[in-house]
Amino acid sequence: MSKSKSNIVKMILMGAVVFSMHFGGSSMIWPMTWGKVSGTNVLSAYSGIFLTALLFPLLGYIAIIRGEGTFFQITQKVSSKFALIFCSLTILVLGPLYTIPRMSAAAWDAFLQLTGIQAGSGIFNIMFSVVYYLIVYWFIARKDGVVDKISKILLPVLLIAVVSIITKGLIVPLGEVAPREYSTLPFVYGFINGYDTAELLCALIFSTIIIDDLKNKNMSKNITRDLIIICAIGIGILSCTHMGHMIIGSKVSTSMVDLKFAALYTNVVVELWGVVGGAIFNVALLMAALTTAIGLSLSSAEYFSEVSENRLEYKHSMILVLVFSAIVSSLGLDTIVVLVTPFLKVIYPPAIVLTLFYSLGPQNASKRVFFGFKLAIISSFAYGTLEGIVEFMKMGGAVENGLISFYNLIPMSEFSLGWVAISAALFFLGMAVWQNKDDDEGKLEASI
Structure with missing residues (x-):
């Protein structure tokens, strides 16, 4: 052969x-x-x-x-x-x-x-x-x-x-x-x-x-x-x-x-x-x-x-x-x-954000884009942590309290997808507020 x-x-x-x-x-x-x-x-x-x-x-x-x-x-x-x-x-x-x-x-x-x-x-x-x-x-x-x-x-x-x-x-x-x-x-x-x-x-x-x-x-x-x-x-x-x-x-x-x-x-x-x-x-x-x-x-x-x-x-x-x-x-x-x-609720959202950025994102992403990504992944982890806490509360018999009410207000939280809008918004917000005169020249050191 x-x-x-x-x-x-x-x-x-x-x-x-x-x-x-x-x-x-x-x-x-x-x-x-x-x-x-x-x-x-x-x-x-x-x-x-x-x-x-x-x-x-x-x-x-x-x-x-x-x-x-x-x-x-x-x-x-x-x-x-x-x-x-x-x-x-x-x-x-x-x-x-x-x-x-x-x-x-x-x-x-x-x-x-x-x-x-x-x-x-x-x-x-x-x-x-x-x-x-x-x-x-x-x-x-x-x-x-x-x-x-x-x-x-x-x-x-x-x-x-x-x-x-x-x-x-x-x-x-x-x-x-x-x-x-x-x-x-x-x-x-x-x-x-x-x-x-x-x-x-x-x-x-x-x-x-x-x-x-x-x-x-x-x-x-x-x-x-x-x-x-x-x-x-x-x-x-x-x-x-x-x-x-x-x-x-x-x-x-x-x-x-x-x-x-x-x-x-x-x-x-x-x-x-x-x-x-x-x-x-x-x-x-x-x-x-x-x-x-x-x-x-x-x-x-x-x-x-x-x-x-x-x-x-x-x-x-x-x-x-x-x-x-x-x-x-x-x-x-x-x-x-x-x-x-x-805990699965905590780790899955940031895993998806990480995957989408590195698989579909730009090669040699600029610092501006990478800053938006950092906000997106950290916010998705924060949302996942909130959802994990709410799950533990419900296991303990909690039906309604301030934290659960706040969680229920988040769009698509009933599908465990509340992180999507939050992460997307913070990604674009991060790029909008980023200010660095060397941004156009400074690229992320590791290619993605």
């Missing part, structure tokens, strides 16, 4: 690995439910989901490429203190405090279904956690081999299982398509639910894994072009699986009325494949949970090593991340999910 053809194969495999790291948990199970409740409006809902759950992550990868640094490095250009707070909170939520343990819980559920072991079997739970995190450790112990290990071991099983489910689901008639179950406009429904997947946040931290692997493979001198192609392949595959799952879900909107999420998915695959279908689903879920946990564990370990300026070596950071994740998963995720959800 010629070098050019070999590189094409490698890029396709790396793109498929990008897909697999995004596919764990929510991106596997949620789309079928989105399709079921959208019914005859499934395509309109998909268009909203495509924007926030698929296009935004692709822009996230492009932002890291154009920013010429890691997630932490490009955020430091705003402010070192802001970068430390925002990036650390993001890594903790996506890593050991929530998402990694959630992947472990999903894998445990799949294991229970495959083996028939009772959920209350404490000793088996401990044994499973030990084995699970040892497997993750084996995958990420050497950073330079992670992508190849995933593509050779986990990816084939995951793709075969998912393709089997979607292909048969699209061919076999499962029921009638009903009108949508919600009153919101389908596009808005899709936009908000895609927003809640947090795939953009994953893209911002997964990008370093792919960039490092590209550099190690030395496939070509144009890493920027190769990375865009690889990420487009990965997000493209994810777009197809979302569409397939949503269409299948819409076809069971009358026959599986009361089922959602994992229960809905399980019933659909059993309907399609019988008892074998249950096994296919649980194997796919196990593989999806593992690939996402591997990506997040590696990214988290790299971040803590980076932010400590390598005083905490990668191998030690990696062990701490895995041990902490295992402890959190042993404590039970129900409470953690409730406590962590408001």
Whole structure:
């Protein structure tokens, strides 16, 4: 095989690995439910989901490429203190405090279904956690081999299982398509639910894994072009699986009325494949949970090593991340999910502002433009903090007070999008009030 053809194969495999790291948990199970409740409006809902759950992550990868640094490095250009707070909170939520343990819980559920072991079997739970995190450790112990290990071991099983489910689901008639179950406009429904997947946040931290692997493979001198192609392949595959799952879900909107999420998915695959279908689903879920946990564990370990300026070596950071994740998963995720959800409200708005600026903003942005960006991202973080506090208040039983009333006055706050108008206004205000006689000459040192 010629070098050019070999590189094409490698890029396709790396793109498929990008897909697999995004596919764990929510991106596997949620789309079928989105399709079921959208019914005859499934395509309109998909268009909203495509924007926030698929296009935004692709822009996230492009932002890291154009920013010429890691997630932490490009955020430091705003402010070192802001970068430390925002990036650390993001890594903790996506890593050991929530998402990694959630992947472990999903894998445990799949294991229970495959083996028939009772959920209350404490000793088996401990044994499973030990084995699970040892497997993750084996995958990420050497950073330079992670992508190849995933593509050779986990990816084939995951793709075969998912393709089997979607292909048969699209061919076999499962029921009638009903009108949508919600009153919101389908596009808005899709936009908000895609927003809640947090795939953009994953893209911002997964990008370093792919960039490092590209550099190690030395496939070509144009890493920027190769990375865009690889990420487009990965997000493209994810777009197809979302569409397939949503269409299948819409076809069971009358026959599986009361089922959602994992229960809905399980019933659909059993309907399609019988008892074998249950096994296919649980194997796919196990593989999806593992690939996402591997990506997040590696990214988290790299971040803590980076932010400590390598005083905490990668191998030690990696062990701490895995041990902490295992402890959190042993404590039970129900409470953690409730406590962590408001933090997602805090970190998502600034992540979108960061992504839009670095992916779509001007090359060599002037100080004037960058000042507007700084105001926009800091204001979006402030809005997210306000929304997080309001969420905690509501969890505590608060119905109405001064802060909640103020929050409700913000346009689009009912959709968690109140930051949009505020950030846009402050971006333009920042450019308007900026005064610097050297502005036309002074450009942002780092190209974006």
